[in-house]
Amino acid sequence: MQIFIVAFLIIPLLASLAPFIVRNKRFAEYASLVSSSLVLIGSSVILYLSVSLKTISIFNKAIVIDEFGAYIILLVGIVYFLSSMYGISYMRLAIEDEKMTDKELGRYYLFLNLFALTMLVAPMINNMAIYLIDIELTTITSAFLVVTEITEKSIEAAWKYIVVVSVGLSLALLGTILFYLSGNIPGSAHIVSSLDWTVLSSHAAYLNKDIVRFAFVLIVIGFGTKVGLSPMHTWLPDAHSEAPSPVSSMLSASLLNTAMYGIMRYFSIAGKDVGFGYPKAIMIAIGIFTIFTGVMGIINQKSTKRLFAYSSIEHMGIIGLGFGLGGLFGTFGALLQMLSHSLAKPIMFFGSGNLLHKYKTKDIRKIKGVFYVMPKTAFLFSIGVLALIGAPPSVTFISEFLIILQSLKNGYYIITIILVGLLVAAFVGLLAKVVSIVFGKDDDDPNIQKGDFGPLSILPMALPLVVLIILGFYIPANLHHLLIGITHIIIK
Amino acid sequence: MLGYTMPIYIYVIESLLVALILLSSFAMLSSRWVSFYIHSYAFQSFLIFILTLVLGIESQNINLYLVAFLTLFIRTIIVPYMLLRMIKKFNIKEEVKLSVKIPLSIISGLLLTVFAYFLIYRLISPFSPKIVVNASSIALSLVFIGFFMIISRFTTITHILGILIIENGIFLLSVVVVPTLPIIVELVVLFDILVTLVAMLILSMFMKMQTGSFSTAMLKRLVG
Numbered sequence: 001m002q003i004f005i006v007a008f009l010i011i012p013l014l015a016s017l018a019p020f021i022v023r024n025k026r027f028a029e030y031a032s033l034v035s036s037s038l039v040l041i042g043s044s045v046i047l048y049l050s051v052s053l054k055t056i057s058i059f060n061k062a063i064v065i066d067e068f069g070a071y072i073i074l075l076v077g078i079v080y081f082l083s084s085m086y087g088i089s090y091m092r093l094a095i096e097d098e099k100m101t102d103k104e105l106g107r108y109y110l111f112l113n114l115f116a117l118t119m120l121v122a123p124m125i126n127n128m129a130i131y132l133i134d135i136e137l138t139t140i141t142s143a144f145l146v147v148t149e150i151t152e153k154s155i156e157a158a159w160k161y162i163v164v165v166s167v168g169l170s171l172a173l174l175g176t177i178l179f180y181l182s183g184n185i186p187g188s189a190h191i192v193s194s195l196d197w198t199v200l201s202s203h204a205a206y207l208n209k210d211i212v213r214f215a216f217v218l219i220v221i222g223f224g225t226k227v228g229l230s231p232m233h234t235w236l237p238d239a240h241s242e243a244p245s246p247v248s249s250m251l252s253a254s255l256l257n258t259a260m261y262g263i264m265r266y267f268s269i270a271g272k273d274v275g276f277g278y279p280k281a282i283m284i285a286i287g288i289f290t291i292f293t294g295v296m297g298i299i300n301q302k303s304t305k306r307l308f309a310y311s312s313i314e315h316m317g318i319i320g321l322g323f324g325l326g327g328l329f330g331t332f333g334a335l336l337q338m339l340s341h342s343l344a345k346p347i348m349f350f351g352s353g354n355l356l357h358k359y360k361t362k363d364i365r366k367i368k369g370v371f372y373v374m375p376k377t378a379f380l381f382s383i384g385v386l387a388l389i390g391a392p393p394s395v396t397f398i399s400e401f402l403i404i405l406q407s408l409k410n411g412y413y414i415i416t417i418i419l420v421g422l423l424v425a426a427f428v429g430l431l432a433k434v435v436s437i438v439f440g441k442d443d444d445d446p447n448i449q450k451g452d453f454g455p456l457s458i459l460p461m462a463l464p465l466v467v468l469i470i471l472g473f474y475i476p477a478n479l480h481h482l483l484i485g486i487t488h489i490i491i492k
Numbered sequence: 493m494l495g496y497t498m499p500i501y502i503y504v505i506e507s508l509l510v511a512l513i514l515l516s517s518f519a520m521l522s523s524r525w526v527s528f529y530i531h532s533y534a535f536q537s538f539l540i541f542i543l544t545l546v547l548g549i550e551s552q553n554i555n556l557y558l559v560a561f562l563t564l565f566i567r568t569i570i571v572p573y574m575l576l577r578m579i580k581k582f583n584i585k586e587e588v589k590l591s592v593k594i595p596l597s598i599i600s601g602l603l604l605t606v607f608a609y610f611l612i613y614r615l616i617s618p619f620s621p622k623i624v625v626n627a628s629s630i631a632l633s634l635v636f637i638g639f640f641m642i643i644s645r646f647t648t649i650t651h652i653l654g655i656l657i658i659e660n661g662i663f664l665l666s667v668v669v670v671p672t673l674p675i676i677v678e679l680v681v682l683f684d685i686l687v688t689l690v691a692m693l694i695l696s697m698f699m700k701m702q703t704g705s706f707s708t709a710m711l712k713r714l715v716g
Binding site: 127129130133136137140143144147150151152153155156157158159160162163166167170173174177180181184185186187188193194195210211214237238241242 | 494495615616619620635639642648651654655658659662665666669670672673674676677680681683684687688691692694695696698699701702703708711712713714
């Protein structure tokens with residue numbers, strides 16, 4: 001088992017060194033594609049093992065993977081695979097169009113794989129302080145991905161990203177230390193002298209309640225900065241819009257989940273200590289506010305990639321709200337929403353990447369009539385947006401429906417009304433923008449060549465779309481049992 | 493230090509050191525020169541090193557020795573050295589642009605310190621002696637002053653120093669309140685400081701090359 005996990009983590013490390021071992025562009029591309037396929041297979045194996053063994057714990061419990069961790073690892077694996085595949089096409093076009101240098105390309109592949117590595121490590125780590133530092137490392141690796149092409153805007157985005165998130169995570173570090181203090185108060189009968197989540201959650205009842213209350217707020221603010229919970233989301237639209245498209249999709253679809261994982265670990269610990277009412281109230285309040293911020297950003301948006309960045313904020317709000325509402329439906333819905341968001345968001349970012357290469361702009365008002373120029377991209381893009389905003393039969397519909405159902409079941413009618421209103425607003429807002437992009441009046445700009453890019457730019461969009469729609473019709477029993485198992489881990 | 497009883501002269505030394513630490517952070521708030529900031533930071537880290545060492549000797553905690561000397565190497569020597577080299581390399585003589593003037597900065601710092609004291613007092617006073625409350629409230633006030641420095645000064649170097657002061661505050665808090673914290677945590681935090689610092693220095697070099705300045709005041713293109 002040890003060897004398998006170590007090998008699993010060494011693969012992306014080797015792929016990150018590929019551009020420096022063999023100085024050939026093609027080699028680096030395929031190395032990262034092969035590594036991501038192996039990681040995808042490996043993460044499925046880890047998920048299978050963690051379901052059959054309940055928990056994998058190795059290296060003297062330094063690494064503990066339960067079903068929840070394995071699920072997050074699988075989500076990271078999926079997005080890593082899709083992004084590496086799309087990255088080949090995107091980067092080839094970037095070299096052609098924007099004169100990207102070999103040095104920049106080497107740096108891109110180095111940090112792309114390192115970024116994937118740091119995200120894959122995060123859900124495995126037992127010690128919450130080391131998990132936090134790992135999240136900080138994801139910030140640094142992805143900040144360098146944001147400045148893949150050094151422009152004033154990308155530097156601004158990366159600088160904002162690194163400053164805001166480092167400061168936020170330092171608050172989370174403060175919260176982590178206070179969690180440690182809460183178990184180490186002199187004179188109390190039970191000393192919980194550990195930061196491992198396994199120990200903390202099995203001894204949660206012995207933690208000092210006042211300190212846990214305060215520390216949980218710090219944790220939500222700290223990791224919430226990384227998740228993009230409002231009002232700590234300010235870095236997110238900038239970083240997502242300035243990064244190259246494959247990176248945007250990794251940032252949006254996997255990084256945010258990895259940070260949400262940390263919040264949920266503490267949610268479960270705090271809930272066992274002070275009762276679930278307190279953490280739930282915090283998550284509901286911040287979730288609703290985050291959805292509101294996301295929707296406001298969507299409605300008045302002029303740039304394609306910022307549009308989907310705000311949509312990420314909205315989705316993270318829905319996930320946070322789902323966990324906050326708790327219960328079987330709410331938690332199940334939030335977990336399913338994580339999956340559907342991880343599948344749907346890459347489609348949108350890859351689509352906007354194709355548009356960016358074709359039209360050389362991110363301005364929504366200048367991109368019209370894609371349907372006549374790039375029919376395949378336009379088709380996948382428009383179906384993808386329907387899947388993203390939760391039109392049936394996509395799986396997003398089921399997850400959002402479950403969350404709404406849970407809030408009705410809890411009797412929170414006002415929250416239900418606000419949630420439905422905001423979801424409809426997001427639906428209309430996103431759909432209106434995408435319809436104007438896809439079917440708007442074609443200007444017949446002679447500079448724009450008609451036709452799609454190669455299959456590598458289409459396939460990464462088609463694959464997750466098929467999965468999304470199949471899952472919308474039929475959720476396999478295995479997935480259902482897995483999610484029920486994770487639900488019991490979180491709200492035991 | 494929470495959980496240990498110590499002779500009275502240790503308490504005196506501890507009070508003196510934390511007072512000087514607070515003073516050094518106010519010294520930063522009262523200056524316009526980047527190199528002064530860096531020297532104050534180094535001085536502050538050195539005081540934290542002495543405090544950690546004294547507590548380590550008194551409590552005979554080997555982990556604290558190790559952490560103290562790592563603090564000496566990384567926080568007091570390597571980090572200021574890297575920052576000063578950066579300044580020398582790019583020959584920075586520009587003043588720091590302030591959004592809040594110096595007198596108001598100092599008053600805000602005072603208010604933040606008082607706020608930190610009340611917060612800590614409510615949180616840990618039931619089970620901790622007065623000296624711990626004082627020291628940890630100063631630690632928390634360093635966190636707040638770091639925040640204030642980030643939002644009120646428009647240079648990449650002061651942003652970096654703000655983050656470093658926040659880290660110093662959290663480190664001081666962890667030494668004073670949870671001396672039994674596993675050594676691995678302190679090690680990874682120090683590693684993280686180094687990596688973050690290097691990343692931020694590289695980014696600010698990119699910024700200098702692109703915009704010709706370390707000022708972050710012009711970074712306002714991305715909105716909406």
